[in-house]
Amino acid sequence: xxxxxxxxxxxxxxxxxxxxxxxxxxxxxxxxxxxxxxxxxxxxxxxxxxxxxxxxxxxxxxxxxxxxxxxxxxxxxxxxxxxxxxxxxxxxxxxxxxxxxxxxxxxxxxxxxxxxxxxxxxxxxxxxxxxxxxxxxxxxxxxxxxxxxxxxxxxxxxxxxxxxxxxxxxxxxxxxxxxxxxxxxxxxxxxxxxxxxxxxxxxxxxxxxxxxxxxxxxxxxxxxxxxxxxxxxxxxxxxxxxxxxxxxxxxxxxxxxxxxxxxxxxxxxxxxxxxxxxxxxxxxxxxxxxxxxxxxxxxxxxxxxxxxxxxxxxxxxxxxxxxxxxxxxxxxxxxxxxxxxxxxxxxxxxxxxxxxxxxxxxxxxx
Amino acid sequence: xxxxxxxxxxxxxxxxxxxxxxxxxxxxxxxxxxxxxxxxxxxxxxxxxxxxxxxxxxxxxxxxxxxxxxxxxxxxxxxxx
Amino acid sequence: xxxxxxxxxxxxxxxxxxxxxxxxxxxxxxxxxxxxxxxxxxxxxxxxxxxxxxxxxxxxxxxxxxxxxxxxxxxxxxxxxxxxxxxxxxxxxxxxxxxxxxxxxxxxxxxxxxxxxxxxxxxxxxxxxxxxxxxxxxxxxxxxxxxxxxxxxxxxxxxxxxxxxxxxxxxxxxxxxxxxxxxxxxxxxxxxxxxxxxxxxxxxxxxxxxxxxxxxxxxxxxxxxxxxxxxxxxxxxxxxxxxxxxxxxxxxxxxxxxxxxxxxxxxxxxxxxxxxxxxxxxxxxxxxxxxxxxxxxxxxxxxxxxxxxxxxxxxxxxxxxxxxxxxxxxxxxxxxxx
Numbered sequence: 001x002x003x004x005x006x007x008x009x010x011x012x013x014x015x016x017x018x019x020x021x022x023x024x025x026x027x028x029x030x031x032x033x034x035x036x037x038x039x040x041x042x043x044x045x046x047x048x049x050x051x052x053x054x055x056x057x058x059x060x061x062x063x064x065x066x067x068x069x070x071x072x073x074x075x076x077x078x079x080x081x082x083x084x085x086x087x088x089x090x091x092x093x094x095x096x097x098x099x100x101x102x103x104x105x106x107x108x109x110x111x112x113x114x115x116x117x118x119x120x121x122x123x124x125x126x127x128x129x130x131x132x133x134x135x136x137x138x139x140x141x142x143x144x145x146x147x148x149x150x151x152x153x154x155x156x157x158x159x160x161x162x163x164x165x166x167x168x169x170x171x172x173x174x175x176x177x178x179x180x181x182x183x184x185x186x187x188x189x190x191x192x193x194x195x196x197x198x199x200x201x202x203x204x205x206x207x208x209x210x211x212x213x214x215x216x217x218x219x220x221x222x223x224x225x226x227x228x229x230x231x232x233x234x235x236x237x238x239x240x241x242x243x244x245x246x247x248x249x250x251x252x253x254x255x256x257x258x259x260x261x262x263x264x265x266x267x268x269x270x271x272x273x274x275x276x277x278x279x280x281x282x283x284x285x286x287x288x289x290x291x292x293x294x295x296x297x298x299x300x301x302x303x304x305x306x307x308x309x310x311x312x313x314x315x316x317x318x319x320x321x322x323x324x325x326x327x328x329x330x331x332x333x334x335x336x337x338x339x340x341x342x343x344x345x346x347x348x349x350x351x352x353x354x355x356x357x358x359x360x361x362x363x364x365x366x
Numbered sequence: 367x368x369x370x371x372x373x374x375x376x377x378x379x380x381x382x383x384x385x386x387x388x389x390x391x392x393x394x395x396x397x398x399x400x401x402x403x404x405x406x407x408x409x410x411x412x413x414x415x416x417x418x419x420x421x422x423x424x425x426x427x428x429x430x431x432x433x434x435x436x437x438x439x440x441x442x443x444x445x446x447x
Numbered sequence: 448x449x450x451x452x453x454x455x456x457x458x459x460x461x462x463x464x465x466x467x468x469x470x471x472x473x474x475x476x477x478x479x480x481x482x483x484x485x486x487x488x489x490x491x492x493x494x495x496x497x498x499x500x501x502x503x504x505x506x507x508x509x510x511x512x513x514x515x516x517x518x519x520x521x522x523x524x525x526x527x528x529x530x531x532x533x534x535x536x537x538x539x540x541x542x543x544x545x546x547x548x549x550x551x552x553x554x555x556x557x558x559x560x561x562x563x564x565x566x567x568x569x570x571x572x573x574x575x576x577x578x579x580x581x582x583x584x585x586x587x588x589x590x591x592x593x594x595x596x597x598x599x600x601x602x603x604x605x606x607x608x609x610x611x612x613x614x615x616x617x618x619x620x621x622x623x624x625x626x627x628x629x630x631x632x633x634x635x636x637x638x639x640x641x642x643x644x645x646x647x648x649x650x651x652x653x654x655x656x657x658x659x660x661x662x663x664x665x666x667x668x669x670x671x672x673x674x675x676x677x678x679x680x681x682x683x684x685x686x687x688x689x690x691x692x693x694x695x696x697x698x699x700x701x702x703x704x705x706x707x708x709x710x711x712x713x714x715x716x717x718x719x720x721x722x723x724x725x726x727x728x729x730x731x732x733x734x735x736x737x738x739x740x741x742x743x744x745x746x747x748x749x750x751x752x753x754x755x756x757x758x759x760x761x762x763x764x765x766x767x768x769x770x771x772x773x774x775x776x777x778x779x780x781x782x783x784x785x
Contacts, residue, residue: 001388001704003372003408003425010766012432017767019439039785040369049769067785093413094781098454111450120709120782121414123395124637146368147784150415153397198368201400201410201418226767227432234435253425254370254410254418256400263398263417344777345460355710356785365771368785369710388704392638411708413784 003253007225008048016230017053023237024055031057033189034236035328037179038196039066039356040224046365048226058233061328062361064178065196067143067171068095068354069326070278073316074309075171076101079140082169082304083114089135091125094118096140099353102317106140122154129158129166138300141170145202148172148289149263152270155291155298169300170289173276175199176207177287183215188327192236194229195221197251202267204259208247216245223251270295279350280323283311322349325358332359339363370412372420375403385411452778458671459715459776481684483607484529484667487599498599500535502526505592510632511558515625515643516719518591519558523565523573524646524719525670526595531653532666532722534605535597537569542576543592548583558589569648571595602661609664610685612755615731617724619652619738620645620746621697622674626716627705630782638708640701647720652743656722659737660730667723672776675714677723678761679775685725688757691773693765697746709782714763714773716780725753 024032036042042062045051051060064070080101083090090106097107097118110116115135119125122139129137141151151168158166175196182188195208200221208219218239222232232250239246249255269292276288291299300306316322320342321335332338332351342348344360351359373385373394381396383403394409396402399416403409409416454461466482478486485502489495506522516524523540530537542562546555566573573593624645631640649668657663665685669677674696682689698713706713720743726734731749738744761773 001700001707002374003420004387004707006429008766013767015436016432019436023439038368046771048767049765049771050767052769053767093784095783095785097781098778107452107454108450111452118781120637120784121395123414143785144368146370146412146417149398149417150395150413153395153415156397196368198370198410198412198417201370231432231435234439238435238438250428250431252428252431253420260398260400260417262400266398345454345464354785355783364774369708369783371704371708387708389642389701390638390640390704390708392708 004225007223007227009227013226013230016227016234020058020230020234020237021055023234023241024058027237027241028057031059032191032237032240033059033061033328034192034194034233035061035063035190036194037063037065037175038199039069039354041194041196041222041229042358042361043356044224044229046361050226050229058237062325062358063328064182064278064281064326065144065175066354066356067147067173068099069322069350069357070173070280071099071142071171071350072277072279072309073100073102076105077103078306078309079138079169080104080106080109080114082138082300083109083116087134087136089115089117089128089132089137090140091117091119091128091137092140093142095354096142099350100347122150126154126158126163126166129163133165135165136303137166139166139168141168141172144173144175144199145267146198148271149202149267152266155270155295156266158298159295164297167298167300167303168291170271170291172271172289173278174273174287174289176203176211177284178278178281179211181281181284181287182327183211183217185327187329190217190328191240192217193219194232194236195219197221197223197254200251200255200259202260202263204257205247205249205255206257207259212245212247218245219247221247221249221251221255223254277309277311279316280326317348320349322351322359325351332362368412370410370417372408373411375405375407375409377405383409383416385409385416454778457776457779459676459778461778481606481608484532485535487533500530500533500597500599501594502529502533503592503594504529505590507587507590508629509587511554511588513632513644514628516646517558517561518589519561520565521646521719522591522593523562523569524648526593527569527571527648527650528668530595530597531650532605532668533597533599534603534657534666535599536654537571537595537597537650539574539596540566540571541594542573544576544578545586545590546578546580547586547588548580550588555589565648569650600657603657605663605666607665607667607681607684610681610687610725610753611664612687612753613728614664614725614753615728615749616678616689616691616751616753617726617731617735617738618674618697618748618750619722619744621699621702622718623702623706623713623716624699625719626673627702630709631705638705640705642699642701645718645720647743649720649722649743652738652741653722655737655741656724656734659733660726662730663724663726663734665725669718669721669723671717673713673715673717674723675761675773676776681725682761683759686758688754688759689751689761690754691751691761691763693763695748695750697748710784711780711782715776
């Protein structure tokens with residue numbers, strides 16, 4: 001697999017492991033906590049077993065970068081409720097199917113007779129609308145800046161074709177405001193960020209400049225293969241050693257400083273920022289996306305006259321500490337429910353539901 | 367949070383491209399790709415969309431950057447330019 | 448669980464819960480209890496006589512025709528293989544057809560021809576059967592149930608409880624070919640490969656392996672739930688640990704690539720023509736050689752070993768000197784974008 005296998009070469013990976021270890025030893029001192037923001041990083045780190053070979057003074061903590069995990073349960077309730085309505089067909093990425101709302105998940109709604117289809121791309125959701133003219137196809141829009149432009153593209157196409165039975169329930173989230181909220185909250189102690197590769201493909205590495213400058217924290221935009229991740233860690237260590245806090249790009253084959261202006265342009269034509277409720281983090285200003293008025297005919301909230309989700313309904317179930325996990329304040333085994341009442345088959349909190357959730361990764365691989 | 371895989375462009379028809387990675391072929395949209403790719407280019411594919419055209423030289427550079435990082439680690443940190 | 452979910456049929460942990468919490472308490476008996484691929488018994492009053500193996504399986508697959516096979520050949524292979532995994536020579540099969548009103552007769556003929564071909568290759572006869580037709584909408588075209596009867600080879604005793612520390616784990620070929628082939632044919636998932644399902648009768652391969660080493664401790668075909676789930680079941684039943692070498696797993700490039708694209712792990716995808724064998728260290732080379740000489744075992748490989756440590760757990764060693772736990776499949780694997 002070109003552009004993948006080169007970055008998994010075992011000899012090179014072992015050399016990097018050695019380099020990380022020597023560099024960390026030279027720095028010494030207080031343990032350094034680096035946050036891998038992105039759930040795909042969390043998964044890759046477990047898949048390749050990278051956590052176990054890190055030197056004692058380097059700790060990786062997982063951040064809020066799993067769209068499934070940060071989607072409020074009340075949002076799931078809304079789409080579950082829609083799936084029960086006569087004539088509605090819900091299209092969703094496979095990632096959301098098992099996520100429980102406060103009562104049930106979309107998978108359970110389907111078992112009870114709701115029409116739910118898993119799609120792999122937003123264009124397939126649009127295709128469902130073309131093929132099922134008698135149904136109102138509602139796509140559950142989850143994801144950050146990487147995925148939201150694919151939804152914008154589908155909406156653009158739907159508008160162009162005059163498709164009238166397609167709408168999107170936008171639960172999209174924006175990453176930089178969440179990281180800003182995390183650091184200004186003052187609780188999370190982060191000595192460096194491994195920034196998500198593919199979100200950065202879209203928004204560009206430059207988007208982290210204010211964060212790095214204001215909070216004096218180095219940021220390395222990192223790819224997803226073992227050589228990428230270890231290099232990212234090595235670059236963060238070198239920044240710490242030099243008392244520097246630059247934004248650097250490790251994943252240069254996928255990310256530029258400016259980002260994908262074409263995709264972001266399309267995103268801005270279809271969506272506008274709004275406040276959003278994050279599981280575990282609460283309400284964060286301008287951290288979500290709403291459809292612009294020009295696209296209100298495709299806005300499931302308007303088409304079905306849905307009420308906004310009240311803040312009180314964004315709270316986690318009793319005993320669930322996903323919020324702290326998402327902020328890197330605790331590791332999953334420190335939660336009393338972990339592995340007891342909460343496991344991947346019967347998940348209580350969002351971090352266990354998503355296969356890239358931190359708790360699921362800990363449960364699966366540890 | 368976002369799975370994406372590099373795939374080679376086999377053919378292009380308007381806004382759609384047929385792409386391949388190690389024998390797995392699929393059709394992706396080019397609507398939000400940052401630069402228009404040519405046949406033979408690699409693009410990064412996320413959820414059915416090409417989101418980035420890979421520049422072979424940059425990809426090569428990133429491998430040599432890895433080598434530089436290793437060399438620098440041998441010499442110790444703190445030699446910032 | 449108040450309603451059945453698709454996950455209950457995935458072959459993973461959720462399926463296991465359904466069996467243990469709902470089915471077994473009601474239907475338990477000593478022959479069912481070991482939960483092997485089939486039951487092994489002697490006829491009443493003939494203790495010490497010929498041991499028989501019996502098994503059953505129902506087949507639902509979408510699409511019903513796929514590269515490398517169809518629901519008919521699959522229904523024969525699956526039951527033949529379950530008998531072979533009991534160490535038995537399959538003899539007779541039954542076939543129950545559940546047809547949906549409106550099903551195309553030429554498709555049915557094609558499926559029956561394919562069943563006959565598969566039965567001939569495996570050397571079994573379909574000796575009894577049943578046909579039911581249900582109203583349109585009550586089934587997905589066609590469902591097939593097959594049951595099978597076979598004679599257990601003298602001197603052979605294979606069981607999920609048989610693995611011992613020090614044993615070797617052999618897999619007869621590449622992982623997840625069937626699972627990825629079916630995924631590539633599913634509606635909504637538009638990708639294509641040259642891959643074919645590995646659906647095949649394994650009784651000949653197993654015969655060759657057992658002839659080379661009658662002492663094989665355990666045989667399983669890693670179908671639903673994949674290699675990972677099957678090994679976890681054996682590890683739990685035998686109260687042993689297992690260590691797999693990631694590098695040693697036979698894996699086609701297309702399968703690796705499709706799994707990267709869809710975010711799936713090939714260790715959890717179905718195989719329909721592969722056998723996992725747990726064998727004593729002294730017999731491992733002989734079994735491996737016998738498998739590699741058979742047409743359905745050319746790419747057989749030694750993929751790991753059984754340990755006394757970590758009973759019930761399967762660990763995978765990466766090429767980087769690290770390891771990770773390989774658990775059971777929790778629910779059906781879904782393509783994901785994050």
